[in-house]
Amino acid sequence: MEYRQLGYSGLKVPVLSFGTGTFGGGNEFFKAWGASDVAEATRLVDICLDAGVNLFDTADIYSYGMSEEILGKAIAGKRHRVLISTKATFRFGEGANAVGSSRYHLIPSCEASLRRLGVETIDIYHMHGFDATTPVEETIKTLDTLVQSGKVRYIACSNFSGWHLMKSLAASERYGWARYVGHQVYYSLIGREYEWELMPLGLDQKISALVWSPLGWGRLTGKIRRGTPLPAGSRLHKTAGMGPQMPDEYLYKVVDALDAIAKETGKTVPQVALNWLLQRPTVANVIVGARNEEQLRQNLGAVGWNLTKEQVAKLDAASAVSPTYPYWHQHQFAERNPLPVPPPPAESK
Numbered sequence: 074m075e076y077r078q079l080g081y082s083g084l085k086v087p088v089l090s091f092g093t094g095t096f097g098g099g100n101e102f103f104k105a106w107g108a109s110d111v112a113e114a115t116r117l118v119d120i121c122l123d124a125g126v127n128l129f130d131t132a133d134i135y136s137y138g139m140s141e142e143i144l145g146k147a148i149a150g151k152r153h154r155v156l157i158s159t160k161a162t163f164r165f166g167e168g169a170n171a172v173g174s175s176r177y178h179l180i181p182s183c184e185a186s187l188r189r190l191g192v193e194t195i196d197i198y199h200m201h202g203f204d205a206t207t208p209v210e211e212t213i214k215t216l217d218t219l220v221q222s223g224k225v226r227y228i229a230c231s232n233f234s235g236w237h238l239m240k241s242l243a244a245s246e247r248y249g250w251a252r253y254v255g256h257q258v259y260y261s262l263i264g265r266e267y268e269w270e271l272m273p274l275g276l277d278q279k280i281s282a283l284v285w286s287p288l289g290w291g292r293l294t295g296k297i298r299r300g301t302p303l304p305a306g307s308r309l310h311k312t313a314g315m316g317p318q319m320p321d322e323y324l325y326k327v328v329d330a331l332d333a334i335a336k337e338t339g340k341t342v343p344q345v346a347l348n349w350l351l352q353r354p355t356v357a358n359v360i361v362g363a364r365n366e367e368q369l370r371q372n373l374g375a376v377g378w379n380l381t382k383e384q385v386a387k388l389d390a391a392s393a394v395s396p397t398y399p400y401w402h403q404h405q406f407a408e409r410n411p412l413p414v415p416p417p418p419a420e421s422k
Contacts, residue, residue, distance in 0.1 A: 074087045074088065074089070074124060074125025074126060074376065075087070075088045075376065076088070077281070077358070078281070078357065079197075079227065079254050079255050079281050079358075080253075080254030080255050080275075080279050080280050080281040080357070081252065081254055081278075081279035081280075082227055082254040084156075084197075084226070084254070086128050086156065086283075086357055086358050087126050087128055087358065088357070088358060088359065088376060089126050089359055089361055089372070089373065089375065089376060090126060090129065090130050090158070090283070090358050090359070090360050090361070091117065091118070091121045091126055091128070091129050091130070091360070091361060091362070091363070091369070092130045092131075092285065092360040092361060092362040093114070093129055093131045093135065093140050093143070093362075094107075094131070094132075094140060094362060095108070095109050095362050095363065095364050096109045096114050096131070096135070096139065096140040096143040096147075097109070097135065097136030097139030097142075097143055098136060098139075100136065100137075107362070107365075108364075109143065109364070110143070111143050111147060114143045114147040115146070115147040116366065117147075117363065117366065117369055118144075118147045118148060118151070120366060120369055120370065120373075121369070121373075122151065122154055122155070126373070127154060127155050127156055128155070128156040128157075128158060128196075128197075128358065129144055129148070129155060129156070129158065130158040130159075130257075130283075130285075131144050131157075131158070131159045132159055132160035132161075132163075132199075132201060133159065133161050133163075133182060133185065133186050133189075134160075134163045134164075134201070138165075138185075138189050141159060141186055141189035142189045142190075144157075144190060145189055145190040145191035146191070148190075149191065152192055156196040156197070157192060157195055157196050157197070158195075158196060158197040158198075158199065158229075158283075159186050159190070159195055159197075159198065159199070160198070160199040160200070160201040160231060161174075161178070161179055161182035161198070161200070161201060162174050162178075162179075162200050162201040162202050162204060163201050163202060165182060173206060174200050174203075174204035174211075174212040174215075175204070175207045175211060175212070176211055176214075176215040179212070179215045179216070179219070180215065180219070183195065183198065183219055183224055184224070187224060193223070193224075194223060194224060194225065194226060195224065195225050195226070196226045196227065197226070197227050197228075198216065198219065198225040198227070198228050198229070199228075199231045199255075199257055200212065200216075200228075200229075200230045200231065200233075201231050201232070202232050202233075203232070203233050203237040209240050209241050210244050210248070212241070213241055213244045213245055213248075213250050213251070214248070214250055216228045216250070217245075217251040220251040227254050228252070228254070229253055229255035229256060229257060229283070230253050230255075230256055230257070231256065231257035231258070231285075232257070232258070232259070233256060233271075234270075235271060238253065238256065238271075238274060238278075239278075241253060242278055242280075253280060254279075254280065254281065255280065255281045255283050255357070255358075256275060256280050256281070256282055256283070257282075257283040257284075257285055257360075258271060258282050258283070258284060259284075259285055259286050259317065260282065260284045260287065260356070261284075261286060261287050261288060261289040261290075261293065261346065261350070262289065262293060262327050262331070262346050262349055262388060263289040263292060263293065263317075263319055263323070263324060263327050263392060264289055264290075264317050265392060267282065268353075268413065268414055269396050269397075270400070272355050272413045272414070273412075275354075276354060276355055276413055280355070281355060281356070281357035281358070282353075282355045282356045282357060282358075283357065283358040283359075284356060284358065284359045285360050286316070287347055287350050287359045287360070288343055288346055288347070289317070289324075289346075290316035290317055292324055293327075293328070293331065293342060293343060293346045294343055295331075295335075295342030295343060297324070297328065298325065298332070299329070323394070326391055326392075327388075327391050327392045328342070329391070330387055330388055330390075330391035330392075331345050331346060331388070333387075334380065334384050337384065338378075338380070338384070340374065340375075340378075341371060341374070343371060343372065343375070344371065344372075344374050344375045345380065345388075347359055347361065347372065347375035348375050348376075348379065348380050349385060351375070351376070351379075352379065352380065352385060353414065354413040354414065355413070359375075361373075361375075389414070389415060396416075404416040
């Protein structure tokens with residue numbers, strides 16, 4: 074397993090981590106992801122550790138705390154071997170203050186996560202979304218307090234816009250508080266908007282990407298192809314309308330390219346899609362999920378090899394879309410505004 078530095082920090086993380094949104098199945102949405110109990114979760118954790126995957130990602134809202142509780146039981150006696158990432162901000166409970174990134178909400182949220190996980194420290198604590206109603210100074214100062222108290226080691230954010238992240242970093246710099254070192258983002262071969270602003274920001278400010286839903290909200294599993302009905306067991310039957318949308322023809326074009334390269338490499342479609350992500354700038358970690366041992370072992374096969382430059386270029390071309398303003402305009406000024414990855418081919422603009 075390869076390990077990479079997490080942003081502007083001394084922490085190294087494996088290039089793959091295990092997302093435990095599949096633990097618990099606390100409601101219909103999460104049941105569509107998976108519903109691993111403690112026994113299955115423990116087995117999956119052990120498989121991960123044997124493969125060098127020692128980072129486990131969860132959140133307080135995943136199955137309303139059940140994911141954290143099950144993960145805590147699954148890592149019992151193994152805390153010295155694992156890194157734990159969890160999140161807060163989204164609504165957890167009733168009342169006007171049971172949501173957001175205020176001091177009032179974050180401190181008890183962190184303490185509750187610690188109790189559910191059965192640990193004394195969270196290794197990476199994410200703000201699950203941006204709270205525009207709380208001053209960023211209040212949020213960052215609260216997170217700094219959690220770091221100083223030893224309850225949190227590193228802080229990160231998730232699903233921020235560029236200005237959200239820069240405003241937060243400015244507060245950290247101004248007052249000498251803890252600084253976001255990672256940004257958990259949606260990024261996939263069929264969701265490349267991360268490249269337009271957040272990737273350049275990550276390079277400039279040394280913020281690593283931890284990628285969620287790397288298989289495009291379950292669309293790049295290799296089971297969805299042109300002229301083929303959606304498999305009966307696909308979670309997309311219940312979750313398709315809740316995630317990113319795209320034209321069917323665009324999806325099929327990307328899957329066609331993945332199929333061709335999967336045949337060239339002898340790998341599966343998901344393995345190729347994950348390996349492509351691991352070769353992108355700023356990406357330190359890709360979060361993979363699995364409803365069972367078979368899925369997990371397949372995802373683990375995404376490392377230990379690399380696509381060729383030519384294969385990466387083929388996937389880039391197949392998945393390219395025309396950027397929105399101001400990015401299409403900025404792409405014309407690459408001479409003084411260099412791009413982290415090549416722009417879409419001229420014919421796709």
